Amino acid sequence: MTSDADTDRPLSAARYPDALRRRLAAELATARDRTQALTDAVDDAELMQQHSPLMSPLHWDVAHIANMEDFWLVRRATPGETASPGVREDIDHLYDAFTNPRSGRPELPLLDPVEARAYGATVRERALQILEEAGTDGRALLDDGFVFGMIAQHEQQHVETMLATHQLRQGPRALRADPPPTSSQARDLIGSEVFHPAGTFTMGTDAGGPDVYALDNERPAHRVEVAAFHLDAAPVTNAEFARFVDDGGYSRRELWSDAGWEHITGEGWSAPMTWENVDGAWYRTSFGEREAISGVADQPVLHVCFHEALAYATWAGKRLPTEVEWEYAARFDPTTGSTRRFPWGDDDPSPERANLDGRHLQPAPVGAYPDGASPLGVHQLIGDVWEWCDSGFEGYPGFAPFPYKEYSEVFFGGDFRMLRGSSFGVGAVNARTTFRNWDLPIRRQIFSGFRCARSAEHA
Incomplete structure (x- = not known):
């Protein structure tokens, strides 16, 4: 300090x-x-x-x-x-x-x-x-x-x-909240991709800009060129991830990186954190209460680490987005050529646009927030789950620590992987498209999920 x-x-x-x-x-x-x-x-x-x-x-x-x-x-x-x-x-x-x-x-x-x-x-x-x-x-x-x-x-x-x-924590549930909104678009969104044309956009932000509370690692704003790519229209759901698990995803060595395979075999993981198989059906525990995965099938999968997300993407024939691609999808409006504060525009988050502030204590089904979608139709880029990106944690060009080095700079260059987009537990004051979260690739106690990407030349 x-x-x-x-x-x-x-x-x-x-x-x-x-x-x-x-x-x-x-x-x-x-x-x-x-x-x-x-x-x-x-x-x-x-x-x-x-x-x-x-x-x-x-x-x-x-x-x-x-x-x-x-x-x-x-x-x-x-x-x-x-x-x-x-x-x-x-x-x-x-x-x-x-x-x-x-x-x-x-x-x-x-x-x-x-x-x-x-x-x-x-x-x-x-x-x-x-x-x-x-x-x-x-x-x-x-x-x-x-x-x-x-x-x-x-x-x-x-x-x-x-x-x-x-x-x-163990024991009876201590926290309760209203259920998240339902979705009429889940069937159309699950498995669908959105093409993002190549372009140049402003990544990050500056002191004195519209997000005056942006932290040092979000600064300075800088122009970035992005190659064309495809991005999933929604985060990977529980039902999609269950198919990966049931297809032997945790036992197929070819799907995992060396570090990922070493970790999951050493820990004995065979499913996401809190998941358990009971009589052939998957269940999860949410704040002390066990519930069937079939009842939350359209919600984004939760509590997976970077290695698990990467293995799923490999299984699906895709990859994870880079941090640059994620922010480009969340901020760039190809119609106007402008960089926005949020996927929906420049207005602050609201309950109609994003699942934040712990108001539901769980992700909402994909497509539950159509008012929060990007101009190209990518949903839930803000709220619900942190999304793993296949990028390390480094300072932007011209980075300067403020107000102390221990917030960001001492973590640059390590084994960390980036997470973007905020989870349902994030306060709205922290929920920004420029906000950069990072953690070790083995961590899954955080409210983390992911969506997949695909390079356009592989279309």
Whole structure:
């Protein structure tokens, strides 16, 4: 959490406009409401349990969220100062995500749930007081309210992580939500492809652009040429993936990369996470409740890793899209030649366009959001499931870390694979076509799915 972006300089803050302050306060409140809903759903004893070595105990997330807000807002956003005292500077080392791997966090002398909640409440009170007086003052951190948006996004990212922890916990279901909308287009979309002609578009975004809370790895905007390709009109569904499984997909060596085969055989995987075969029929467990795959056949498949997605694509005679192809499909309008913010245009996400904010706690059937489709007819590029792309994680040309290197730069060049599009658990403030998520290719506790692509010359 060290800052290398702020320097001592004379400050003359111009307070944020009322509309911006209201929006920032609302984003912070929305994120906190989701945090409280997920943590209030279980008792304090369970908040301190570690449900998987891949995940933190939930009370660690609660205090880490507060510590991040303490570090960046309380200490660094005070008008007229470059830094001010924090609420709990003595615990920074306990809640540094970069230096404390998840598997070892239960062994740390952490705040208990009552203390963690109280810390979060105190920090939030201070942050809202600062927001009342904050404004653009010569520090990039405060331009357009960036730091407040960054903190809201950070909490929403941990909300999705906590949601994944709920998925891994044992015991009766603790979370409930309304079912997703139905679809009348699933039959037409499943298995169909959309041709994308070659073109040039603007990938990424800039500081001061329409998405002012875009993070450093989304910047800068740059022009990219894209060769023609075909892209599935919808994510791969449970029914489609079940056919791959039933065709021996997990036992056919020729479908897997060397790394993928080594991993699935070492782990003994034979189906997606939470799937089990009962008397010849497939079932999945969703937040503690077992349900037949046949009842959610048209939903995008969930909890598959990159290796599983790649093996399916090979089985289907296709490949995974690159990150460039995915963003091109999600943003480029070939009719006007313009690059849009979202598949549907420039307006923010709404419940009619995308499955976000955990409002349904599961993907919706493909085709359930026709108002969110791209100009060429690609559906559900935003929401429902993160989509694996066959690209590594690197900085864009001209990349500059902001506000700290540990958010993105230290991860460049590793074994990571990109995920695009947001899942049903993502907060709308994070849901952007430029947003870049990354994870190791073996990870599948995340809300990940995929769609396939095919090069046009193979048509």
